[in-house]
Amino acid sequence: MKADPKGVLTGIHFMDGDHACCEGALAAGSRFASGYPITPSTEVVERFAARVPTVGGAFIQMEDELAASITLQGAVWAGAKAFTVTSGPGFSLMMEHIGYAAMTETPCVFVDVQRGGPSTGLPTLPAQADMMQARWGSHGDYEIIALCPNSPQECFDLTITAFNLAEEYRVPVMFMMDECVGHMTEKVVIPPAEQIEVVPRRHTKKSVEDYLPYGTNGDLVPEMAHAGDGYNFHVTGLTHDERGYPDMTLPTQDKLVRRLQNKILNAVDRITMTEEEQIDGADVVVISYGITSRVAQRAIEAARKKGLRVGKLRLITAWPFPEKKIRELAAKVKAFVVPELNLGQMVREVERAAAGQAKTFAVSHAGGGVHNPEDILKVIVEASRCRTV
Amino acid sequence: MRLQLTEIRIAGFGGQGVILSAIVLGKAASIFQGAFATMTQNFGPEARGGACSAQLVLSDSPILYPYVTHPDIMVIMSQEAYVRFAPELKDGGIMIIEQDLVRVSSDLSKEIQVYSVPATRIAEELGKRMVLNSVMVGFFTAVTKLLDADAVRKAVADSVPSSFREVNLKAFEKGLEYGIAALTNAPISADAELETQYSPE
Amino acid sequence: MSDSLINDLVNPVEPFLRSDRIPHIWCPGCGIGTTVNSFARALIDSKIDLRSLALVSGIGCTGRVAGYVKLDSFHTTHGRAIPFATGLKLANPKLNVVVYSGDGDLSAIGGNHLIHAARRNIDLKVICVNNLIYAMTGGQTAPTTPDHSTTSTNPYGVFEPSFNLPHLVEAAGAVYVARWTTFHVRQITKAMSEAFQKKGFSFIEIISPCPTLYQRRNKMGDALDAMKYYKEKSKVRHGAPTSEVGMTMTGEIIVGKFVDRERPDYQTMMRAQYTESLGERYVEEPEMVCDCS
Secondary structure, eight states: OOOOEEEEEEEEEEEEEHHHHHHHHHHHTTTEEEEEEOOTTHHHHHHHHHGGTTOOEEEOOOOSSHHHHHHHHHHHHHTTOOOEEHHHHHHHTTTTHHHHHHHHHHOOOEEEEEEEEEEEEEEEOOTTTHHHHHHHHHSSOOOOEEEOOHHHHHHHHHHHHHHHHHHHHHEEEEEEEEEHHHHHEEEEEHHHHHHBBBOOOBOSOOOTTTTOOOOOTTTTOOOOOTTTTSSOOOESSSBBOOOOOOOOHHHHHHHHHHHHHHHHTTHHHHHHHEEEETTTTTTTEEEOOOOHHHHHHHHHHHHTTTTEEEEEEEEEEEEEEOHHHHHHHHHSSEEEEEEESSSSHHHHHHHHHTTTTEEEEEEEEOOOOOOOOHHHHHHHHHHHHHHOO | OOOOOOEEEEEETTTTHHHHHHHHHIIIIIIOOOOOOOOEEEEGGGGEEEEEEEEEEEEEOOOOOOSSOOEEEEEESSSSHHHHHGGOOOOOOEEEEEEEOOOOOTSSSSEEEEEEHHHHHHHTTTTTGGGGGHHHHHHHHHHHSSSSSHEEEEEEHHHHHHGHHHHHHHHHHHHHHHHHHHHSSOOOHHHHHHHHOOOOO | OOSSSHHHHHTTTGGGGGGGOOOOOTTTSHHHHHHHHHHHHHHHHTTTGGGEEEEEOOOTTGHHHHBBSSSSEEEEEEEEEEHHHHHHHHOTTTTEEEEEEEEHHHIIITTTHHHHHHHHSSSEEEEEEEEESTTTTTTTTTTTTOOTTOOSSSSSSSOOOOOOHHHHHHHOSSSEHHHHHHHHOOHHHHHHHHHOOSSOEEEEEEEOOOIIIHHHHHHHOHHHHHHHHHHEEEEEOOOOOGGGOOSSSOOOOOEEEEEEOOOOOHHHHHHHHHHHHGGGGGGOOOOSSSSSO
16 A cells, blocks of 8 residues: 555655654654653654644653553554654663563554663664664563664665564564664655555454454464454453463463464565675675664775675664575675674674574674774674685 | 765854754755765764764765764864864865854964854844854855855755745855855965964954 | 343343453452442443443453453553553544553552553543552552551561552542442442543542452451441542542541542643644544544
């Protein structure tokens, strides 16, 4: 289905990533956000608060992130496409409700504009140290989807993708920005509404008698009813059967939790997005995401000038992790170099997927700025000298 | 117009339109001139009221690294900003200063071309002190010759509230004229600047 | 239900329950079921459109109410029933949203949301079943547990002061505040019916026995003894200043309708503000992916 033109600010803009994310949400059809102020993410909801009354919708500033992260889910069950926006400390507070969204299969988007941590850390400076938290932060077994934009344009484009994936798989999608991308201003092209593809809610058309709130077919994603539709359905964070009724038994737990995982894992190839460059014949492949992918590009080009055969693989989707792709690549290259604004998070996934076929080099950074491209270059040079495993 | 990768820092204090100047120039390059621009700004407690700084990278190819490391051009609108940022400027770079607010030190490299403009005074003469950034942008356009004047003019018009469009465009033209005039005279070296512009008050 | 014979045989509240989930988990003598009975009767009395009704619970014994009522019902996370309900209401203003939860859920872990929803005057009907203790987890001290009573986490007696919930929510801005006990089944029904007529944040506290934990631990007898206590010690004082309705372990229980006032609710204020500031640019109703009216 095409985007509703009312929410689409078609034109060429010079806009920062936070504002572009807001415009992406509006273009995707989001008409509800609940938030709590936190640097460096607040600009997203500030803009939403100004824009949404003119397109038909609501923003509410809640009393804390615990509230913000569940208010949006109430709105989703009333029929809205909804999101919240936060940064490190607030993201930590939202973890229980990411689990609730995963368990109740509430389609929604959590935007995390990453800053330096732990704790209050560096409120105004970038990091990429919430990547594992995005994947594993809530308790129990579940899958989420996480996207990593590297420019204001992608903050727009991929926010739409985030909402679309949330609806398609009925899963919370983590939109993993960083302070640098959020506060960076660049040209953002917003196309006409008829060029924007929007995935509608999997809204059930079944009769009340036939409807099973958590019954699924081949793709493992159930159809959704909204409050007020007349289905008298029940939603719970407890382990539940296809009727949505609590059933705390081993078979129900096994069936439910495996389905929640498999609906994502079965679709990994369809969900994951990467950007590749000169992978064929490369000795070393630099794997990066978010702002670091742009910094790394400078190092990659410098290495190529030195005559090194360096490929680039950018993770646009961090989760689910493109494990198969990395494993296949590991058989062909000598080494992976993984720069990221943390002390080693996604690099563990790369190393795990490489499974000893290729060496993995981390280029860690404690956050607060971006890498000096020289530091990445040094590791690329070192990696290209290493012997094939 | 060919646009090589150029790193620009604009710095001053809050209320001078530092960020808006960077937005206008970035918009001119990326939207009205078909090139690329990345603007970042320093956030944090120091950005509230006091010092204010924006970084702009312009190029005719996509910009990867978003930050300014060795600026080619610097627009300095306060003495505090001068002290903090002047040492970063590349040899052979261009420094644009607010004539009444910035005193160039004698240790500034002789390789740096300094252009000065009384942007605040010109803005005040136009009856709106707040348009000093448009004067600065006009002056910048003239002396750096980096951007097409018409693209910048459009960016100014596009970036200010409609009720202030006219006065901002006037300010832009004033700055542009002042810059063209400044170019016909040789750029002032640091020493000359010290001798001619400033006497203790 | 058209047949009068069937009408005579079926419990009138049964159509409001998920009978396929009965038996429920509540203990013998527990008062929560009594409140649900009164709630179902209030639905009948108020003739409210059941399709428009959504019920939201948090976690705890009372949190299980959402699982037993045949309505769109949401069993959310601990303490967060009110913010979830806020999202439902804001995204679809046509919904009638009831929050049905316990004292610990609403006033301890959810206390911040309780006072802010009352301050904003969100149009929610909050039913707080107050059994004076954390029951689901085994009898720990709640913010409502009276002084000197014994709990599993205050084995030598509770010494911290307790919340007077009607006073708290009135101060925060609720437009309707009442308290009854499970002895007062008809009054509960009436209070709920009144709250349905009220636009804004309504709060009904129902003092309810927990024979398994609170009564037993404090040697207060069984459920019948609780009823006797409620009957003997309850004093109806409509309009009583809420500052005077705090409870003690064995003293009087002041019951009645304490607050019934008019204040514009959140969405009314929101629409007025947007209309004033944006004029024709304001698009009034949220446009959702479906029309649930």
